[in-house]
Amino acid sequence: xxxxxxxxxxxxxxxxxxxxxxxxxxxxxxxxxxxxxxxxxxxxxxxxxxxxxxxxxxxxxxxxxxxxxxxxxxxxxxxxxxxxxxxxxxxxxxxxxxxxxxxxxxxxxxxxxxxxxxxxxxxxxxxxxxxxxxxxxxxxxxxxxxxxxxxxxxxxxxxxxxxxxxxxxxxxxxxxxxxxxxxxxxxxxxxxxxxxxxxxxxxxxxxxxxxxxxxxxxxxxxxxxxxxxxxxxxxxxxxxxxxxxxxxxxxxxxxxxxxxxxxxxxxxxxxxxxxxxxxxxxxxxxxxxxxxxxxxxxxxxxxxxxxxxxxxxxxxxxxxxxxxxxxxxxxxxxxxxxxxxxxxxxxxxxxxxxxxxxxxxxxxxxxxxxxxxxxxxxxxxxxxxxxxxxxxxxxxxxxxxxxxxxxxxxxxxxxxxxxxx
Amino acid sequence: xxxxxxxxxxxxxxxxxxxxxxxxxxxxxxxxxxxxxxxxxxxxxxxxxxxxxxxxxxxxxxxxxxxxxxxxxxxxxxxxxxxxxxxxxxxxxxxxxxxxxxxxxxxxxxxxxxxxxxxxxxxxxxxxxxxxxxxxxxxxxxxxxxxxxxxxxxxxxxxxxxxxxxxxxxxxxxxxxxxxxxxxxxxxxxxxxxxxxxxxxxxxxxxxxxxxxxxxxxxxxxxxxxxxxxxxxxxxxxxxxxxxxxxxxxxxxxxxxxxxxxxxxxxxxxxxxxxxxxxxxxxxxxxxx
Amino acid sequence: xxxxxxxxxxxxxxxxxxxxxxxxxxxxxxxxxxxxxxxxxxxxxxxxxxxxxxxxxxxxxxxxxxxxxxxxxxxxxxxxxxxxxxxxxxxxxxxxxxxxxxxxxxxxxxxxxxxxxxxxxxxxxxxxxxxxxxxxxxxxxxxxxxxxxxxxxxxxxxxxxxxxxxxxxxxxxxxxxxxxxxxxxxxxxxxxxxxxxxxxxxxxxxxxxxxxxxxxxxxxxxxxxxxxxxxxxxxxxxxxxxxxxxxxxxxxxxxxxxxxxxxxxxxxxxxxx
Numbered sequence: 001x002x003x004x005x006x007x008x009x010x011x012x013x014x015x016x017x018x019x020x021x022x023x024x025x026x027x028x029x030x031x032x033x034x035x036x037x038x039x040x041x042x043x044x045x046x047x048x049x050x051x052x053x054x055x056x057x058x059x060x061x062x063x064x065x066x067x068x069x070x071x072x073x074x075x076x077x078x079x080x081x082x083x084x085x086x087x088x089x090x091x092x093x094x095x096x097x098x099x100x101x102x103x104x105x106x107x108x109x110x111x112x113x114x115x116x117x118x119x120x121x122x123x124x125x126x127x128x129x130x131x132x133x134x135x136x137x138x139x140x141x142x143x144x145x146x147x148x149x150x151x152x153x154x155x156x157x158x159x160x161x162x163x164x165x166x167x168x169x170x171x172x173x174x175x176x177x178x179x180x181x182x183x184x185x186x187x188x189x190x191x192x193x194x195x196x197x198x199x200x201x202x203x204x205x206x207x208x209x210x211x212x213x214x215x216x217x218x219x220x221x222x223x224x225x226x227x228x229x230x231x232x233x234x235x236x237x238x239x240x241x242x243x244x245x246x247x248x249x250x251x252x253x254x255x256x257x258x259x260x261x262x263x264x265x266x267x268x269x270x271x272x273x274x275x276x277x278x279x280x281x282x283x284x285x286x287x288x289x290x291x292x293x294x295x296x297x298x299x300x301x302x303x304x305x306x307x308x309x310x311x312x313x314x315x316x317x318x319x320x321x322x323x324x325x326x327x328x329x330x331x332x333x334x335x336x337x338x339x340x341x342x343x344x345x346x347x348x349x350x351x352x353x354x355x356x357x358x359x360x361x362x363x364x365x366x367x368x369x370x371x372x373x374x375x376x377x378x379x380x381x382x383x384x385x386x387x388x389x390x391x392x393x394x395x396x397x398x399x400x401x402x403x404x405x406x407x408x409x410x411x412x413x414x415x416x417x418x419x420x421x
Numbered sequence: 422x423x424x425x426x427x428x429x430x431x432x433x434x435x436x437x438x439x440x441x442x443x444x445x446x447x448x449x450x451x452x453x454x455x456x457x458x459x460x461x462x463x464x465x466x467x468x469x470x471x472x473x474x475x476x477x478x479x480x481x482x483x484x485x486x487x488x489x490x491x492x493x494x495x496x497x498x499x500x501x502x503x504x505x506x507x508x509x510x511x512x513x514x515x516x517x518x519x520x521x522x523x524x525x526x527x528x529x530x531x532x533x534x535x536x537x538x539x540x541x542x543x544x545x546x547x548x549x550x551x552x553x554x555x556x557x558x559x560x561x562x563x564x565x566x567x568x569x570x571x572x573x574x575x576x577x578x579x580x581x582x583x584x585x586x587x588x589x590x591x592x593x594x595x596x597x598x599x600x601x602x603x604x605x606x607x608x609x610x611x612x613x614x615x616x617x618x619x620x621x622x623x624x625x626x627x628x629x630x631x632x633x634x635x636x637x638x639x640x641x642x643x644x645x646x647x648x649x650x651x652x653x654x655x656x657x658x659x660x661x662x663x664x665x666x667x668x669x670x671x672x673x674x675x676x677x678x679x680x681x682x683x684x685x686x687x688x689x690x691x692x693x694x695x696x697x698x699x700x701x702x703x704x705x706x707x708x709x710x
Numbered sequence: 711x712x713x714x715x716x717x718x719x720x721x722x723x724x725x726x727x728x729x730x731x732x733x734x735x736x737x738x739x740x741x742x743x744x745x746x747x748x749x750x751x752x753x754x755x756x757x758x759x760x761x762x763x764x765x766x767x768x769x770x771x772x773x774x775x776x777x778x779x780x781x782x783x784x785x786x787x788x789x790x791x792x793x794x795x796x797x798x799x800x801x802x803x804x805x806x807x808x809x810x811x812x813x814x815x816x817x818x819x820x821x822x823x824x825x826x827x828x829x830x831x832x833x834x835x836x837x838x839x840x841x842x843x844x845x846x847x848x849x850x851x852x853x854x855x856x857x858x859x860x861x862x863x864x865x866x867x868x869x870x871x872x873x874x875x876x877x878x879x880x881x882x883x884x885x886x887x888x889x890x891x892x893x894x895x896x897x898x899x900x901x902x903x904x905x906x907x908x909x910x911x912x913x914x915x916x917x918x919x920x921x922x923x924x925x926x927x928x929x930x931x932x933x934x935x936x937x938x939x940x941x942x943x944x945x946x947x948x949x950x951x952x953x954x955x956x957x958x959x960x961x962x963x964x965x966x967x968x969x970x971x972x973x974x975x976x977x978x979x980x981x982x983x
Binding site: 505595643 | 718724725728729731732733736739796797799800802803807808809810812819821822823824825830834836837852855861886914915917933936937950954958962965972973
């Protein structure tokens, strides 16, 4: 009788052992026939499907290489990369937010793309220079832009009409935007004139920076060694938003998400949202370039992802390079952008017939394309996440009316200086 | 059993102990070491900086606020979920549909905290959320729950209680089931029944159970993260930033692995302290029970 | 008689009242999961009027949920078995034996319950990688094969089992393992059910560690699959709710089935110190 339970025990143990190790064995077996490259990213939903389609094409055109996209939620990709770097189990390919690049470059684990692609100049030929600030580290090209996007003004045409505003003449200046928000908020029923992002974190910083650039206050100086926002102009920019919230009451501090539900008139958001709004929004929406202050200059924030390869075995390195070259080529990028509503990373993509046709099909994108040349890059330094965090924490109370604009910016200035090396 | 059989005991403990060494002890010590460095999680170099991380934490206003927030959260969630769980368990004794009720109350315990956080966030939405819409029906202007520093913490506390009632209920149900009916019969003869019986018989007899629910409640709520992360991400203005969120942000968003590890160790030490105090109290309570 | 009805009615009233608060999110979840996407934020919110089953189909096909389910169940079963066995063995030792360092080890074990999870994630990942387990289901299972909580519960229950049984068994020539698994454990079934349930629940809802430890989608567990519906590029509410409903149901059914054993397990000796 005891032997029966022994048998059961051993069969379970063997089954377990097999299961535990097989999932780990599979890639090793595949290696002898095929090079498998894991490609970590956070492109989900439609973007994920677009990527899957392109990857399938690459795989079929490149027998011997199998690229395997693996998607993680945006907030979790970075911890995963940290863990993989710490334990030496990095993926061959990854695409990450440009804001993380400085730290990833500093890890020393990225392949030198310039060396492999015939020199930095050749590899980055007509790529927009601002994007390359995230790709080059100590003279070496360690990543390439995989996508880019910027921020523009989304507005609810239905609410515009209801408030007596012309839905085809969206605001072009700060004052016009403020007036439109006020008019819409008067519709009542909890309708917000506009949404302003006031939560702690990069979201706040990245949404506020265009205001600073437009008015001429700037964020950090050219050498990224000191903050420049604690000036009269900076205060004007912050006061503008604070007044919309606390004086006009056409926006609410801490509120974000009403626009998706058709309950806010305007919001600043990225090009990637265009497709989603077209499919899911219960209202007619429009986009326009960011309104600028009188006497200010057009400016918007640049987002996007960079693609990179972590150093591995020789054949994996070579295969990864091949994929990166293919993925960043004009033809593929044009098709990629057409499916995802990301912006062109290089001039040859902007003028590509596929892209031109897409612009016609997706009118919501026009504003973003027009703004691309005014898109500014955030500081590509390793301390940026801490700077952004400190900056947003200092500004948040101002939006709630708990501290004055002057106090908030002074506190932000001091906090940022503390973090800067 | 004499200690001659000690080696048998060690053999029995061995599997658990081995796993403990590899997956708890070693990582714990490693993180202690990291707490004394300024490591950013990616750089191969880990620079030793002594007690700086700890010192800076105590000088950091955000850290102090976080301790306060965590204590408030733990206090209310533990106490209220315990009391509510007790009341529910009491009412579920010998009642129709008890199986249905028990399953209903326990469902939050088995729901993925991520999904629960998302749904509660929408329920608390100031304009389209169910709560404010219902208040609106009574002509009451509901507050901006998750963006108001006065209401955000109560909101996440409510969700914490929601998640825990079922567990407390089950434990109390077990305790109630093991109470001797004879005591109640004797007391009823003396005219003590209903609420009196509860006050003078049930509660005193269940003191050890209250303690267990309490302790597990505290241990559990100190680690809370998921639903707060989804609902408020620690805001507004840090009013819901519990310690585990601070840890996560420092480690995984700001690349301050050293600081994050220091926070983790301080949490551990804090809980150990609380745990010791509780155990001393427990001994007293049982002695007097 | 009327008094009895009044008492009973007020009990139900109270239970339903609190019950509504408890059920609120589920009503919202189910209702939303059945709405067509554009209607996610329009009335009604708590009772379904649309039955857009397409959401469930989409949620299941958008990602290989069947695979995620299999992984979650596989992992949960092994973790449950592991925790039950290690708890039984260790608990027996703590309850029936005296040995050097007994108190110390017990305290150290219990304090592992107080370690904040994010603290251990990165070093555990390094170990798992060194053991050659990274990105496998083994990485999810092996670190979790023991839990101090299980040992604690089991020890409490064993305490109430008279030692005469042990003596009688030994006199019949039974070895320790036979004694534990063939005599003690059958009596301790409620405690075993309790430990098993907690192990299963813990494993089922676990998110952070599987996220860090797994890279290949074919190894993902259900919580990871659900998380993928809330991306940087917008949340797909209706599908998220459909996925969540399907993820929660098995656990709820599981509880429905083991309720009685669970409560008995915690009752007799389980929680009385």
